[in-house]
Amino acid sequence: MSSGSRICNKIPKMEYKNENIGIELLLAHMNIEDIIQAVDKFCSEGEEEEESETSFEDSLSQEDMDENEEVTDIQKSHASLTHTKGHGKVRYGSVTDLLSFVNLVSNAPANSLSDLDEEIGVLLNKTNMVIKEGRYRINSDVLLFPWKLTYRNPGPGHVPKGSFGKVHLAQDTETRKRMACKLIPLQNFRAADVEFQARFCHENIAELYGVLLWEQNLHLFMEAGEGGSVLEKLESCGPMREFEIIWVTQQVLRGLEYLHSHKIIHHDIKPSNIVLMSAKAVLVDFGLTVQMTGDVYIPRDLRGTEMYMSPELVLCRGHNTKTDIYSLGTTIIHMQTGSPPWVRRYPRTAYPSYLYIIHKQAPPLEDISEDCSPAMRGLLERALERVPSRRSTATELLNEEALHPHREDQPRCWSLDSALGEGTHPLLRQQSQVTDSTTDSTLYTEDSGKRKGSLYVDLGALAGYYNFVRGPPTTEYG
Known part of the structure; x- marks a missing residue:
């Protein structure tokens, strides 16, 4: 075998042993400057791609990011x-x-x-x-x-x-x-x-x-208020007397004072959202409630029930906790008269919406009951003040004279103890035949000057003596 054939036979063996021989041959015939330029170009193109990716992320709108979150x-x-x-x-x-x-x-x-x-x-x-x-x-x-x-x-x-x-x-x-x-x-x-x-x-x-x-x-x-709501009582028994209204108003104001101290607006104070218990009344239905972050809450929608809305709430330009005070004032009128404000003077059949009337004519002082005491009328005027900044707060109303009348100014209220001493009292005659309706029953004498159909005994006097606030019969519980 010739020397040339021996060389040819050795070349494949060299390639097998050195896998980088092709790169080495390529580098031997290239200029080192060309290699440096090629590497620089490659690196610069990579940086541009990274920048473009970053700019794409930065270009995402805040809404898109919020949606992603x-x-x-x-x-x-x-x-x-x-x-x-x-x-x-x-x-x-x-x-x-x-x-x-x-x-x-x-x-x-x-x-x-x-x-x-x-x-x-x-x-x-x-x-x-x-x-x-x-x-x-x-x-x-x-x-x-x-x-x-x-x-x-x-x-x-x-x-x-x-x-x-x-x-x-x-x-x-x-x-x-x-x-x-x-x-x-x-x-x-x-x-x-x-x-x-x-x-x-x-x-x-x-x-x-x-x-x-x-x-x-x-x-x-x-918590269950088995005494029913104030609205239920009004629809069944008619208008409430003033000492009953005083008791309910005190309870509601205490709840509002607490909420307002935390900048919370209930937004729907009305008789159906005040529930009676044996010794207290509570607020319910917080579906429209909000907590303010500043001094004024600007709503995106109308919150509340028409007849009880404040003028500033109707305008939807911003309001604060004082709107609940106005709604309480309209609720007191409802308790006095048995009807929400406005509806007696402007029947719904003639005026399908009260928003315009509230905006133009509030407050509804003409709807205050004729037999309202001067002290209670003064409280209503301060609660229904059209300008919120001049409207009283819950704390101020709790200190009003109307909610703390002198004993001689309060209507005579039979206690169960005195009734037990006088067997002629109407309540004793009804204990043996309690019905589901007190609408037509006379719970007090004609000459007492009290309104018929109204629960005249305060719930505190009855607590522990007589189960006037009652739930379903025991048999229904099995």
């Missing part, structure tokens, strides 16, 4: 609620736990909650609500009944309606605790419906006991 939150909510499916996740928790739960529910896609096979929720009341194996079953652990009105019976199956919901009477089967249970359809539920009741506790605000989600309804368990 919102989608992420919803996905987290969906995952959290999906994790609870099939596990009977009813538990005791803190107010923070309850608010986290309602926020998850309100933010979760509706279809993610459509196939829950067990109830989920958070309860705050460990004393009166008993969770069994992670469940609090409707119609098993807690029973729901149609609410029976205190002052009359409109028919079987009556259920009062709140904003976007119906109210039932509930009872825990183990502790026998009676509660109010408001059912709100899932599509109408907002976290604000329970936020303020959960966060702020006061004697004159209905206490929230817990929230459950079951069968596409949020079940809100809260």
Whole structure:
């Protein structure tokens, strides 16, 4: 074999041993400056691509970023609620736990909650609500009944309606605790419906006991006012007398004083949202409530009920806590006369909306009852002052003379003790035949000067003696 053939046979073996020989040959025939220029060009192109990617991210609008964050939150909510499916996740928790739960529910896609096979929720009341194996079953652990009105019976199956919901009477089967249970359809539920009741506790605000989600309804368990609402009493018994109005007004003002000290506006003070109990009255329905961050709240929509709205609220240009004071003034007129302001002078059939009338003619001083005392009239004038800055606060009204009348100026009120000493009192004749309606009954003598059809004995005097505030018959609880 020749030397040339030996060289050819060795070349493939060299390539096999040195895999970079091709690069080495290429570098041997290239100018080093060309290599440097090529590397510089390559690096500069890479930096331009990185800058373009950064500028694209920076070009995202704030709305897009907010939407992305919102989608992420919803996905987290969906995952959290999906994790609870099939596990009977009813538990005791803190107010923070309850608010986290309602926020998850309100933010979760509706279809993610459509196939829950067990109830989920958070309860705050460990004393009166008993969770069994992670469940609090409707119609098993807690029973729901149609609410029976205190002052009359409109028919079987009556259920009062709140904003976007119906109210039932509930009872825990183990502790026998009676509660109010408001059912709100899932599509109408907002976290604000329970936020303020959960966060702020006061004697004159209905206490929230817990929230459950079951069968596409949020079940809100809260303190039960088995005395019914002020509106129910007005519709059944007619106008209230002044000492009754004084008592209710004091209760409402204490609740408003507390709310307003935290810059909270209730937005819907009216007779149907004031509930009577044996020794107090409480505010309910916080679906329209807001907490101001500044001195003025500028709404995006109209909040409240027409006949009880303040002039500044009608204008939607901004208002503060004083709008609740105005609404309380109109509520007092309703308690005095049995009718909301405006409606007697301007029937709804002739005026389908009262917003224009309120804007032009407020305050409705002409609707104040003719037999209103001078002190109460003065209180109403200060509560219904058209200019909010001159309108009295809840604290100022609580110190008004009208709410602290002298004993000789108060109407004579029979106590049960004195009635027991005089067997001729009408109340004794009715104890053996209590009916569901007091509309036509005379609870006081003709010469007493008191209005017929009105509950004349204050609830405090009756507490512990006579079960005037009554719920459904015991037989309905099994």
